[in-house]
Amino acid sequence: MKALLLIGSPRSRSASESLGTYLTERLAARGWECSRAKALTVTTSERRTDALLADVSSSDLLVLAFPLYIDSLPTPLLRVLQLLAEKRAGGGRRLAAIVNSGFPEGAQNDTALAICRRFAAEAGFEWAGGVALGGGGAVAGKRLQEAGGLVARVMEGLDVAAEALAEGRDIPESASRLVSKPLMPSWLYILGGAFGWYQLARKQRALWHLRARPYAR
């Protein structure tokens, strides 16, 4: 059995890639052959587009892993999905999705998952379900196994999801619950987030400009 991981983040290292990699490693441990592609580069040449279509058609499962952009999917991934839908590339293959956002509440990803489910129907895939992580910044492009105890429940949820997908079942609700459970109380996340933003802005020497309003009228 084969799985293709399609990464929707434009970053070279991303939480999306970490989450997708963890899931596909669990599939590989069950004997699956897994490959990956990045949405940002897929549509940059005909050769790459053809390669993706070939990869999809030789796979049994397509896994989308992406960050939440404007409550939805990043544009490069959206373009790839449009292409797959135009070609009706699903052919009854299964589709699963992993979405992560910077908001601590996993439920803020629900609209993006609904869009993935709708894509599955229009492109001829069988929707196998999705999981949504809030507070994706805690992963920050690290391997989940190295991201610390905060993401233990996320890994547990992905283990459950991988087991189900490997056996041809849909991702169970228990996996979604485990992944979407807030990593920490929201007040702590907001406080920690502010500290992190200040640290990063200080490195960029932009600390005193964080509240700039360059286009205020």
Add this chain to the structure above:
Amino acid sequence: MNITILNGAPGNGRGTTLRAIASTIADEARAKGWPAATFDLDGLDIKPCRGCFACWLKHPGTCAIKDDEEPIVKAIASTDLIIWMTPVVFGGYGPELKKALDRSISILSPFFTKLDGETHHKRRYSRYPTFAAVGLLRRVDQESEEIFRRLVWRNAINIYAPAFSVEIAYESEGPVSLGAKVDRLLERVEVAA
């Protein structure tokens, strides 16, 4: 009231109806004495967001990529009413509109706050425009319509729209029906504003 239209009509046959609706909205707005500016996004050079956060952390409020997006972000920050127009793609926005939206997060602060029990980014600006969205569907499609309305509602929260309105149009509709929808939309936003 200043109006900015982000017209996500694609450059193929499917864009014709949206372009006609955008033109009607702009004409009717001008007839009411509202200056209207339209960005036809399909023809603009707007590169994908890199997710680099430079617009939050390096030169806050402005994007690192210099292309046709900058005047759009300026317009969002200064207009009274913003109208997003798009074909409904899998219940969401089409890539022509979405590429402009992905690059507009600099209108918000990276810092978080709580709104109705949920975490959202804080405001960068003291005021934000009233927001309307027009989605075009090929045919009646209940599921896509519901996703689209929910997505617009979620976006309205995140962009601090003081009021928002959604209109769904169908390609099968004639000009009279579409014109009535435009009238309805403008009436609603006029009341809200």
